[in-house]
Amino acid sequence: MTRQKIQIKKIDNTAARQVTFSKRRRGLFKKALELSTLCDAEIALLVFSNTGKLFEYSSTSTRQVIQRRDLHSERIDRLDPIPSLELQLQSSTCAMLSKEMAEKTREVRQLRGEQLQGLDLEELKELEKLLEGGLNRVKQTKEESFFKEINTLKRKGVELMEENQKLKENMENLGKQGQQSEPNGHAWRSSSSDISLRLGLPYPN
Template identity: 60%
Template sequence: MTRQKIQIKKIDNIAARQVTFSKRKRPFQESSRAFHSLRRRDSSFSVFKHRQALRLQSRKCAMLSKEIAEKTRELRRLRGEELQGLDLEELKELEKLLEGGLNRVTQTKDERFFKEINTLKMKGVELMEENQQLKEKMENSPHVAEQGQPSETAGHAWRSFSSDISLRLGLPYPN
């Protein structure tokens, strides 16, 4: 049930032509007016929203830049750079703040040192246990007789280990 395409023909009668044109023109004009009125309202509303958003953004930006400037000034004072404008109370407050920070730093450093010492002690105990196990393993393992030594002396050779090896550096034949 589709509509068939209507062929538009030229209307010869002038009065009939004007009536037909006005019938076709009126719905377009009404929809155009409605669209433009909606468009004006939306644009004014969007402009209002954008202005309000810009105001909020500028307020936030101003607050953040003020906070950054304040924190930068505080950091400079902590470094000891801008102390000329401070009165006695502010200097005492700054001193307390610095002492608190220094105490936290030394406490953290001490904790890390104690942890390091404890881990090294545990590692030393583990190495001593491993050394003891290796000694027991050496005493219990059968030893192969070395060249020209009886098997009894070869077993105790590792205990009294002394070396007479010497190393000489230089040319093999003097000229």
């Protein structure tokens, strides 16, 4: 016969509730004793019945366990501010970075001629020096790039002139070779004409 599972809810019958409390309390204390013995755990149990009667179990001393629990809570409370301090440092770092970013953004806009309101004469002079220095560096870089491009074009021009000179020399050599072969061709044609005339039929007398 299988054991019937009891539904976990408040027992309405007072006598049955007292019997169940007594049995389960002893079972709970037995389990606590086994846990303490097997695992070398320090355990304290405090149980009040519905009539207000106190039942307790402790592997050592209930007071000692409670004091240990209080010390542990105090240690946790002392450690709690540390994460808060870390969060404060992170927040301070984020605020500093945000401020620095805002200043750099303002400087860039001022270099572009924006947000100049509120600057005094000295600040405007300093900004003008920065702009002049940047403009000079831009001009210098542009000139270097310009001269580099000119040198590249000159080099390409020289290469093209050399290539044209080679083509011109090749054309002249071809012309000379054609002039040298032309007289031989005429002589061959003249000789062949004479031969054809001599081989013709003689005219009658």
